[in-house]
Amino acid sequence: MIRLHSKSNTPVSIVEHQKPFIGKVTLNRNLPNGLRAQHVLVISEGTEIPMGFGLVLLAHDEEVNDCPPNAIRLSQELRYLKDHDVIKFYPDILKIDALFRKDANANSFLVTERCNSFCIMCSQPPKEIDDHYLVDDMLAALPLIHPETHEIAITGGEPTLWGDDFIRLIQAAKNHLPNTGLHILSNGRNFKDLNLAIQVAQVRHQDVMIGIPLYADYSQLHDFIVQADNAFDDTIRGILNLKRCQVPVEIRIVIHQKNFHRLPKLAEFIARNLLFVNHVALMGLELMGFAKSNQDGLWVDPYDYQNELHYAVETLARAGMRVSIYNTPLCLIPESIRCYAVRSISDWKNDYLDACLGCSAKEQCGGFFSSNLTKVSQNIKAFG
Amino acid sequence: MSLLGKKFKLIEDFDQSIAGDYQLLPSRFSAIDKNRYVLSNEVGEYLVVTRLQLENFIRKKVPANTDFYYDLKSKHFLFDGDSNVAIDLLALKYRTKAQRIAQFTALHLFVVTLRCDYTCQYCQVSRQTDDKHAFDMSEETANKALDLVFKSPSPAIKIEFQGGEPLLNFSLIRYIVNEAKQRNLLSRKDLQFVITTNLSLLNDAVLEFCQQHDIYLSTSLDGPEKLHNGNRPRPGKNGYQLTVTAIKKAQDYLGRHKVGALMTTTENSLTQPKAIIDTYLENNLDSVFLRPLSPYGFAVKNQKAHHYDIDRWFEFYKEGLDYVFEINRQGHHFEELYTQLIVNKLLSPFSLGYVDLQSPSGAAISAIVYNYDGDVYASDESRMLAEMGDKKFRLGNVHTDSYPDIWLSNTLLDTLESTVSESLPMCTDCGFLPYCGTDPVYHYATQGDVVGHKALSGFCSKNMKIFKHVIQLLEDDTEAREILLSWVH
Amino acid sequence: MKDDVLTFDVRVFSLDTIKRALYRFADKCSFDIQLKDNEITVTFTSKVVDDLPVKIKNEVLDQDLRDTLAKETSNIRTLILANAFSNTGLIQ
Numbered sequence: 001m002i003r004l005h006s007k008s009n010t011p012v013s014i015v016e017h018q019k020p021f022i023g024k025v026t027l028n029r030n031l032p033n034g035l036r037a038q039h040v041l042v043i044s045e046g047t048e049i050p051m052g053f054g055l056v057l058l059a060h061d062e063e064v065n066d067c068p069p070n071a072i073r074l075s076q077e078l079r080y081l082k083d084h085d086v087i088k089f090y091p092d093i094l095k096i097d098a099l100f101r102k103d104a105n106a107n108s109f110l111v112t113e114r115c116n117s118f119c120i121m122c123s124q125p126p127k128e129i130d131d132h133y134l135v136d137d138m139l140a141a142l143p144l145i146h147p148e149t150h151e152i153a154i155t156g157g158e159p160t161l162w163g164d165d166f167i168r169l170i171q172a173a174k175n176h177l178p179n180t181g182l183h184i185l186s187n188g189r190n191f192k193d194l195n196l197a198i199q200v201a202q203v204r205h206q207d208v209m210i211g212i213p214l215y216a217d218y219s220q221l222h223d224f225i226v227q228a229d230n231a232f233d234d235t236i237r238g239i240l241n242l243k244r245c246q247v248p249v250e251i252r253i254v255i256h257q258k259n260f261h262r263l264p265k266l267a268e269f270i271a272r273n274l275l276f277v278n279h280v281a282l283m284g285l286e287l288m289g290f291a292k293s294n295q296d297g298l299w300v301d302p303y304d305y306q307n308e309l310h311y312a313v314e315t316l317a318r319a320g321m322r323v324s325i326y327n328t329p330l331c332l333i334p335e336s337i338r339c340y341a342v343r344s345i346s347d348w349k350n351d352y353l354d355a356c357l358g359c360s361a362k363e364q365c366g367g368f369f370s371s372n373l374t375k376v377s378q379n380i381k382a383f384g
Numbered sequence: 385m386s387l388l389g390k391k392f393k394l395i396e397d398f399d400q401s402i403a404g405d406y407q408l409l410p411s412r413f414s415a416i417d418k419n420r421y422v423l424s425n426e427v428g429e430y431l432v433v434t435r436l437q438l439e440n441f442i443r444k445k446v447p448a449n450t451d452f453y454y455d456l457k458s459k460h461f462l463f464d465g466d467s468n469v470a471i472d473l474l475a476l477k478y479r480t481k482a483q484r485i486a487q488f489t490a491l492h493l494f495v496v497t498l499r500c501d502y503t504c505q506y507c508q509v510s511r512q513t514d515d516k517h518a519f520d521m522s523e524e525t526a527n528k529a530l531d532l533v534f535k536s537p538s539p540a541i542k543i544e545f546q547g548g549e550p551l552l553n554f555s556l557i558r559y560i561v562n563e564a565k566q567r568n569l570l571s572r573k574d575l576q577f578v579i580t581t582n583l584s585l586l587n588d589a590v591l592e593f594c595q596q597h598d599i600y601l602s603t604s605l606d607g608p609e610k611l612h613n614g615n616r617p618r619p620g621k622n623g624y625q626l627t628v629t630a631i632k633k634a635q636d637y638l639g640r641h642k643v644g645a646l647m648t649t650t651e652n653s654l655t656q657p658k659a660i661i662d663t664y665l666e667n668n669l670d671s672v673f674l675r676p677l678s679p680y681g682f683a684v685k686n687q688k689a690h691h692y693d694i695d696r697w698f699e700f701y702k703e704g705l706d707y708v709f710e711i712n713r714q715g716h717h718f719e720e721l722y723t724q725l726i727v728n729k730l731l732s733p734f735s736l737g738y739v740d741l742q743s744p745s746g747a748a749i750s751a752i753v754y755n756y757d758g759d760v761y762a763s764d765e766s767r768m769l770a771e772m773g774d775k776k777f778r779l780g781n782v783h784t785d786s787y788p789d790i791w792l793s794n795t796l797l798d799t800l801e802s803t804v805s806e807s808l809p810m811c812t813d814c815g816f817l818p819y820c821g822t823d824p825v826y827h828y829a830t831q832g833d834v835v836g837h838k839a840l841s842g843f844c845s846k847n848m849k850i851f852k853h854v855i856q857l858l859e860d861d862t863e864a865r866e867i868l869l870s871w872v873h
Numbered sequence: 874m875k876d877d878v879l880t881f882d883v884r885v886f887s888l889d890t891i892k893r894a895l896y897r898f899a900d901k902c903s904f905d906i907q908l909k910d911n912e913i914t915v916t917f918t919s920k921v922v923d924d925l926p927v928k929i930k931n932e933v934l935d936q937d938l939r940d941t942l943a944k945e946t947s948n949i950r951t952l953i954l955a956n957a958f959s960n961t962g963l964i965q
Contacts, residue, residue, distance in 0.1 A: 120392050217458035219467035224395035236469045240476070258386075262454070269458050272429060272733050273473045275480075290389070297387030318872055319733075408942060410950040415935070426953065442938050471949070475956035482957070809896055813939045839899040 001370040002348035007095045008075035012058060013067040017091040022099065022137065023054045024144040025085040038144070040089070042074070042081050055089055057081070057096075072096075084146045088137060099141045100152075106346045107145075108153035108183075109138040111169065115158040117187050118227035119213075121256055121298050123288040126157060135165050142176040151181035151207075160190040167199045174205045181207040185252075188212035189231060191238030194245075201245035209248040209278060212239060215259050217269035225258060236273075243276050250279040256291075256298040260305040267312035271319035280316050282309065283344075284327035288371045295375060302332040303379035313337045330365040331381050345369055355380050401464035403448040409470060411461050413438060414815030416852045420859075421815065427477040428818030429459045430730070432859050477733060484735035484742075484750075489791075490538040491739065491751035493764060494529060494560060495546045496521045497553040498756055502582055502623065504604075504616040506648055508680055508768040510548045520553050521756040526560050528782035529754035534567055535787045540574040546753075546764070551585035561597050578602055583630035584618070591637045598642075601634050603627060605645040605667065607653060607660035615650050631667050646673050654696055657704035665711070665718070673721040674704045676846050679830050680768045694845045702853065712867045724871040726854050729819040731872055739763065741821035741847075743805035748779065748796050758782040760790050762799070765825040777825055799824045803834050810838040816851045879915040879926055886937055888913060894929060894936040901925060 023040040029050045031039060036052035043049070047064040049056055049071055057074040058064065059081070064071070072089075074081070078096055081087065086100035100107050111134050115126035138154075145152070152173065160166050173182050182205055191197045191210075200208070212235060216222040219232035242249050251270060255263060263282075270280060284302055285291055291298055302309070309325070314337070316323045325333060326344035333341055343366040352367045359365070359382035368376070386394055413423045413433075421438050424430040433441070440446050441461065446453045448464075456462045463470040498519035500510035511519050533541060543564060545557050561577055568575045577599040586601075594601065606612040609624040616623050634643045645667070647653070647660060657674070664672045677693050704720065711718045725738050739746035747762035754760055758781045761767040766777030777799070780790040790796075803822040805811040814820070826843050827836030838844040857864040881891055888906075891913050895904055902925060905916040915929075 118392075120388055218454045220395060220399045220401075221454075223398040223466070224393075227392060227398075229398055229400060233467050233469050236473070240472065265455065265458055272427075272477065275733055294388045294392070314869075318731075318869065407949070408945045410946040410953070411942065413935075413939070413942075426950065439938065442942050471953055471956060474953045478953060478957040809893075813943065837899055839897055839901075 001351060002080065003077040004098045004348055005095065006075040006077045007093060008077070009057075009094045009096055010073040011094065012064060012071040012073050014069045015072070015091045015094075016069045017055075017089065020091070020137075021055060021089045022140045022144070023087065023089070025057075025081050025083060025087060027083050040087055044079070086141050086144045088141075099137065100145050100149075102146050102149070104347055105343075106151075106153065107149065108155045108185075108346075109134075109141070110155050110157070111135055111138055111159050111166075112157040112161060114161050115156060115187075116161065116189060116228065117158065117231060119290065120225055120227060120258070120294055121254055121285060121291040123286045123291055124155070124157065125289045132162075132165075135162060135169065138169060139172055142172050145177060145180075147177060147179060149177060149180045151183060152177070153183040153185065155185045158187055158190075159184060160186050160196065167203065170200060170203045170205055170208065174203055178206060181209070183209050183211060185211045187226065187231070187235060188238035188242070188249075189228075189234035191241050192234045194241045197238070197241040197245045197247060200242070201247050209250050210242060211250040211252050211281070213252045213254065214239075214266070214270070214274075215253060216262055217266040221259065221262065239274060239277065248278045250281060251277050252281045252283060254283045254285060255300075255302070255305060255309070256285050257300045258298065260300055260308055263305065263308040264311040264315065267315040271315055271321065275319060275321065277321070279322045279324065281344075282312060282323070282325050286327065286369045286371060287375055288369070292371065299375060301377045301379065302328050303377050306332065306334050310334045310337055313340055327366060327369065329367065329377070329380060330361050331359075331383065332377055332379060341366065343367075353380060355382060357382070359383050399448075399466055401448070401466040404444075404446075406444060406446070406453075406457075406462040406464040408442065408444070408462055409460050409474070412813050412815045412817055414848070416855050422851075422855055423461065424815050424818050425460050426474060426818075427460075427481055427733070428729070430815075430818075430855075431455060431459060431461070432855065480733055481735050484737065485744065487538045487540075488749060489536045489752050490540055490737060491542050491544060492529075492533045492536075493544045493546050493751065493753040494521065494526070495548070495753065495755045495767070496526075496550050496556050496560075498548040499552045500548040500582075501552070501584055502549070502616055502618045504648075506615065506650060506678060508771045516553075519548065519756055521556055521754075521758075523556065523559055525754070525756070525758045525782060526556060527563065528758065530560065530564055530567060532752075532754070532760075532782060532787055532790070533564070534571050534573075538573070540576070542576045542578060544578045544580060546580050549582055549585065550579050551581050551583075551590060554585070554590060558593060561593075561599070565597070576600070582616075582618075582623070582627065583634070584623070584626045586630045586634060591634065594634075594642070595638055600642050600644065601638070602644045602646060603631065604648065605631070605663065605669070606647045606650070607656060608663050611652055611656065611660070612663075614652060615648065628667050631669070635668060640668060640670070643669075644671070645669050647675060649675050649677050649697065649700070651677075654700045657700050658707045661704060661707050661711070665716075670717065671719040671721050671724075672704070672708070674701050675722070676842075679826060679842060680765065680772070694842050694849070697846070698849045701850070705853075709864055709867055712870075713863065717870070719871050722850070723854060723868070726819065726850055727858075727868045728872055730854065730858070740823060741819075743803075743817075743820070743822040744800050745803055745822050745824050747777070747799065747824060748791060749800065752790075754782060760785070762796060763825055765829070769825060769829055774829075776828065799834050803827075808835055808838070810844070816848060819851060820847050877917045877921045877926055879929060881913040881915070881933065883908060883911050883913050886913070886933055887940070890936045890940050891915065891933060893939075894932040897932060898925070898929060 023038055025042055026039045027042055033052055037054050039053055040055040040057060041053040042057045042059050044059040047062055049064060049067050051068045056071040059074045059079040084102040085098060088097040088099055112131050113127040154169060214235060215225040222232040223229055239249055285298060287295055313323050323340050325341040330338055330341055345366050349370045350367050351370045351373055356362055361383045410426045411423055413421045416422050420432050420434055422430050423433050441456060460470050460474055498509060498511040499513060550557060577597060579599060580602045583603045605627055606615045612624040613621060631643060661672055676697050705723060708718055708720045728736055739751045742750060751763060753764055753767050755767060760779045760782060762777040762779055770778055779793050779796055803824045805817050805822050811817055823843050824834035828834045888908060902917055902919040905918055907914045
């Protein structure tokens with residue numbers, strides 16, 4: 001597991017920053033002067049500290065002398081930072097967040113923790129707070145992100161709660177990163193208002209996709225899982241509106257104890273009613289947040305729903321839809337549908353078990369969530 | 385017990401409907417065997433139910449919180465107070481099914497000659513003559529026909545050369561292909577060509593042309609040599625040998641997927657389905673079409689006989705299909721094409737393009753025939769009927785009539801309108817309606833009326849038997865189901 | 874040969890229901906239908922084969938269900954079709 005935040009940083013010189021500072025990481029001590037103020041220099045060896053950088057992070061433990069201001073001893077956990085990464089520095093608590101890592105397999109921006117649903121398996125439990133600073137952080141980080149980045153994501157909470165600012169974020173992503181894909185995770189409910197879908201379409205982002213969860217083929221069960229009345233209807237209408245505006249949509253299905261037995265029927269429902277969506281992701285459970293506290297009512301061994309999974313994948317694939325299986329180890333997936341499995345877990349929270357050592361399929365297999373290592377299928381078995 | 389934390393409400397708290405109180409959505413049902421019915425909705429989704437389940441459903445007695453209730457809800461057979469998207473989704477699905485009609489005429493048959501070197505016993509149209517001019521289509525006629533072809537709004541156009549034996553007028557085929565491709569530079573349709581031919585005149589020049597222009601060949605192979613030659617005599621009595629040699633040659637030259645064969649079923653075929661299929665296997669063909677007995681010609685005078693012939697044909701079909709399953713079980717992918725069509729119809733959200741099983745009828749709005757003399761017919765069967773003396777479904781002539789004259793002719797519009805399944809007795813409440821079609825020409829030929837009395841109709845009887853059989857297989861036979869699903873495209 | 878006769882109570886099954894059910898058996902036999910007081914009398918005018926009367930009675934029950942279904946859903950069917958053919962610019 002890779003840590004993305006740390007408070008274990010210590011000052012080496014006077015910290016002159018009054019407000020949080022967002023900057024791009026460089027390892028180049030000879031960076032041209034005009035660029036230094038917006039950059040964060042990470043030094044892994046040597047005690048000579050060049051001047052003029054917005055922030056200097058010492059990724060070693062040697063003493064330094066004559067240090068210019070804004071020099072910080074970087075915590076061990078964050079010493080992986082390298083060129084083109086983007087960080088946020090909090091001068092008051094000496095916290096550093098890695099907002100963007102160039103080598104990550106996925107980079108997502110949490111833009112709010114507020115949500116209008118309350119999913120029983122939510123890995124990011126909602127908080128009722130004013131966290132508009134998250135929007136500002138993303139807007140500040142976007143210009144610093146490497147232009148060849150393949151894709152970034154917007155997550156939450158529920159990002160569309162920001163209304164016009166939500167559209168601002170999409171516009172900014174297009175402006176600063178015209179060659180980067182944008183994946184937005186949303187419960188889709190606010191798109192029941194056609195205007196919001198139109199606004200998204202009018203940005204004409206070059207490669208945007210909205211990932212929307214649908215957990216059941218009928219309203220009572222879906223509404224229960226997201227703990228909100230009318231959620232099913234709102235979500236369906238949202239999906240229809242987005243497609244009316246030709247915005248790409250992905251349907252995401254998290255599979256657990258409450259809905260695995262209806263998975264075949266849900267696949268049939270999607271294949272007949274939502275045939276036009278661009279992708280369907282069938283996802284294993286991540287035991288974080290509510291999913292962890294509710295695990296007794298949620299956890300099921302994926303091995304035990306392999307028949308339902310098989311039926312669902314075959315139904316969707318036969319209908320000509322793009323399907324993927326996320327977050328499920330290969331040994332728990334029936335052989336005939338293993339080709340749909342994707343290495344989907346963000347690298348920073350991705351791990352394997354001891355039982356996986358020596359498994360011939362380890363390179364292709366997505367492994368586990370770091371948070372899931374303590375509650376594991378009984379049926380994990382390495383391939384010879 | 386939900387086993388969730390205290391701040392989470394139970395599933396009952398999210399049900400805004402009154403338990404057990406629901407409304408019915410449009411649906412139809414028909415028995416598939418002694419104990420079960422198929423219940424289908426307005427857009428062809430279906431459930432197999434018992435009589436008791438059916439009665440409970442209609443009398444609104446299905447208990448809430450049961451899988452059956454939720455199956456009915458999710459497949460849009462009922463709706464309740466907890467959700468109101470059903471209407472929007474059904475409307476969207478209905479529009480999807482209806483889309484085919486807007487795309488309009490995709491299949492255009494060109495009868496380039498009536499001359500033929502065979503004298504098949506079931507053929508209504510071919511002429512034996514050496515007089516090229518009497519029964520060949522002219523370039524002028526072909527041009528006029530092509531004018532009409534490219535007026536079709538369909539994004540995909542298939543031009544099928546028919547006859548007689550089309551290769552007897554191969555120079556016109558060359559002309560039409562080149563001319564069509566030339567015009568297509570502007571129209572930019574997905575243009576495909578097929579030649580239906582007995583292959584006796586297949587030579588390198590023809591093969592080279594077919595390869596150059598990606599043309600498909602469709603031939604007739606009725607079964608083993610004796611059966612084939614018995615059905616399809618020609619001078620020299622070597623039809624079978626010529627055909628299989630030519631099939632191989634064409635497969636090698638053009639590729640197997642470019643060569644197909646159809647069979648015509650006669651009395652003699654009914655006793656040997658396996659032998660027929662074996663002949664197909666021997667000749668490296670990947671599919672067989674176990675066609676029903678044609679009503680045209682002999683049976684028109686004897687409508688009842690044709691109706692009872694359906695039972696015998698159905699035994700032939702079942703035996704053939706069982707053998708096809710056996711072939712698949714042994715690892716060889718081989719399809720029976722009518723069954724494949726039915727399975728696709730049962731499971732697809734779209735309307736399929738098979739002309740003879742559509743409502744509104746596929747006549748003219750799906751396929752059209754340009755005869756050698758420029759006469760335009762609503763379907764191939766319409767042309768056969770004309771050859772037998774009844775020109776009821778002749779819609780006009782390419783030399784004298786315009787596109788609106790033909791496609792908006794009263795004959796056509798009246799026929800289409802009066803035969804839409806949803807308005808016909810028996811069809812209107814038949815559970816198989818979404819998968820079936822209406823065949824005005826067949827019913828006119830056999831009963832003298834485009835609508836026909838379905839209880840007396842061989843078309844209805846045949847289709848219902850097949851629907852029941854296929855639905856039962858999908859429900860009860862896991863192996864057959866797997867095989868059938870592998871035929872879904 | 875004694876003609877077989879079936880009777881139905883018109884307060885239970887409408888005349889239309891009976892007719893629609895009988896229509897389906899036109900290939901098997903022919904009938905006379907009479908309505909007097911509350912009784913519908915169906916008289917077979919051709920040879921009765923198999924268990925035709927039983928089949929007809931079952932078909933009447935089925936047709937009765939069909940009639941209920943059609944009555945209950947005709948309005949909503951119109952609504953669905955109207956929605957389907959209104960221009961909303963969305964095709965799957």
